[in-house]
Amino acid sequence: MKKDHVDIPTPSSRFYKIECDDCNEQQVVYSHATTRVFCNQCGSPIATSSGSKARLAGRVQGAVDPVAEVPAGADPASK
Numbered sequence: 328m329k330k331d332h333v334d335i336p337t338p339s340s341r342f343y344k345i346e347c348d349d350c351n352e353q354q355v356v357y358s359h360a361t362t363r364v365f366c367n368q369c370g371s372p373i374a375t376s377s378g379s380k381a382r383l384a385g386r387v388q389g390a391v392d393p394v395a396e397v398p399a400g401a402d403p404a405s406k
């Protein structure tokens with residue numbers, strides 16, 4: 328039987344904006360970080376590695392689309 332529609336695989340890993348519990352500093356953390364991530368401001372851990380997906384200690388403010396982080400006018404394909 329022919330498959331009419333096959334979804335393009337999308338990675339389940341994302342970048343999240345995490346707000347530190349202690350000082351409310353916001354930081355972007357990779358969802359599958361393999362090292363511990365500490366707050367830039369107070370140094371408390373906001374994400375710890377758990378084998379696959381990182382355990383996020385702070386408050387998740389939302390996902391960050393890496394594509395949207397490219398500055399306006401920058402064309403990656405022009406290099």
Ligand SMILES: [Zn+2]
Pocket residue numbers: 347348349350351352366367368369370371
């Ligand atoms: Zn902090």
